[in-house]
Amino acid sequence: DAGITQSPRYKITETGRQVTLMCHQTWSHSYMFWYRQDLGHGLRLIYYSAAADITDKGEVPDGYVVSRSKTENFPLTLESATRSQTSVYFCASSEPPGAYEQYFGPGTRLTVT
Amino acid sequence: GEDVEQSLFLSVREGDSSVINCTYTDSSSTYLYWYKQEPGAGLQLLTYIFSNMDMKQDQRLTVLLNKKDKHLSLRIADTQTGDSAIYFCAESKRGSYIPTFGRGTSLIVHP
Numbered sequence: 093d094a095g096i097t098q099s100p101r102y103k104i105t106e107t108g109r110q111v112t113l114m115c116h117q118t119w120s121h122s123y124m125f126w127y128r129q130d131l132g133h134g135l136r137l138i139y140y141s142a143a144a145d146i147t148d149k150g151e152v153p154d155g156y157v158v159s160r161s162k163t164e165n166f167p168l169t170l171e172s173a174t175r176s177q178t179s180v181y182f183c184a185s186s187e188p189p190g191a192y193e194q195y196f197g198p199g200t201r202l203t204v205t
Numbered sequence: 206g207e208d209v210e211q212s213l214f215l216s217v218r219e220g221d222s223s224v225i226n227c228t229y230t231d232s233s234s235t236y237l238y239w240y241k242q243e244p245g246a247g248l249q250l251l252t253y254i255f256s257n258m259d260m261k262q263d264q265r266l267t268v269l270l271n272k273k274d275k276h277l278s279l280r281i282a283d284t285q286t287g288d289s290a291i292y293f294c295a296e297s298k299r300g301s302y303i304p305t306f307g308r309g310t311s312l313i314v315h316p
Contacts, residue, residue: 123302134308135248135293142302150303182247191236191255192302196247 094118098183098197105173106205113168113200115183123186124166125194126150126158128179135182141166173204209307211294216313223281225310227294230275234296237270238304239279242291251279251292281312289314 096117105111115124126138137150139158147158155177157169170177180201184194209229217223229237235256240248254261254268254277261268267280277296281288291311295304 125303132308135306137303140303184248186302188302191238191253192297192304193236193238193250193253194240194248194304196240196249198247199245 096183096185096195096197098181098200100200101198102201104203104205107174108172111170111173111202113170113181113183113202115166115168115197117164117166117183117185117195117197119185119187119195120163121185121187121195122163123188123192124160125184125186126156126166126168127182127184128152128177129182129199130179138168138181170202173202175204178202178204208305209294209296211292211307211310213308214311214313216315217284219284219286219314219316221284223279223284223288223312223314225279225281225292225294225312227277227279227307228275229277229294229296229305231296231298231305232272232275233299234275235299236297236304237268237277238293238295238297239266239268239277240293240295240306242293242309244290248293284312284314286314286316288312 127135141147183197238253239251265282291309294307
């Protein structure tokens with residue numbers, strides 16, 4: 093499928109478990125982002141990446157790990173899930189030059205019990 | 206305060222115009238964006254405006270930018286029930302590829 097995909101779309105996990113959310117884009121965009129969306133907080137940036145092997149922390153990185161060994165993939169790992177990480181997670185990509193508009197995936201709804 | 210502020214809710218009647226407002230704080234913003242999020246989906250770019258423009262029109266959408274007041278608005282003409290969604294305002298600062306998003310305005314269109 094062309095575009096940006098996320099998997100799984102829904103996930104229920106238990107406190108303390110490790111879980112990985114996958115993000116794949118077919119455009120070879122340089123920049124990729126992970127956000128979480130919570131009621132009352134809007135979108136908050138977790139991590140971002142300017143290119144393969146280059147990642148950086150966003151506003152709320154604690155408890156998350158990312159990697160980017162290939163341009164098209166940007167997985168997000170919760171090393172030991174907590175209830176406060178229950179959220180909807182969105183991956184996005186963008187490509188310079190231009191307006192740096194972002195293209196979003198459909199999201200992963202994660203519930204930590 | 207927040208870098209980008211929006212009101213949380215807007216309710217309009219089908220066929221009326223909707224105006225969603227946004228204020229931002231950074232005078233060095235280069236691009237300002239409007240994204241739409243339908244239920245259960247990711248954000249989708251509706252339109253954007255470069256900071257040296259005052260207005261941009263695209264079919265039923267009109268974006269107005271008042272740089273002096275740091276105010277951005279999105280007008281949707283002839284609003285339809287399919288326009289019901291959350292609308293996010295965002296801005297990117299000069300030299301940055303990371304936008305700052307507002308918290309979103311839920312637009313409710315009723316018959």
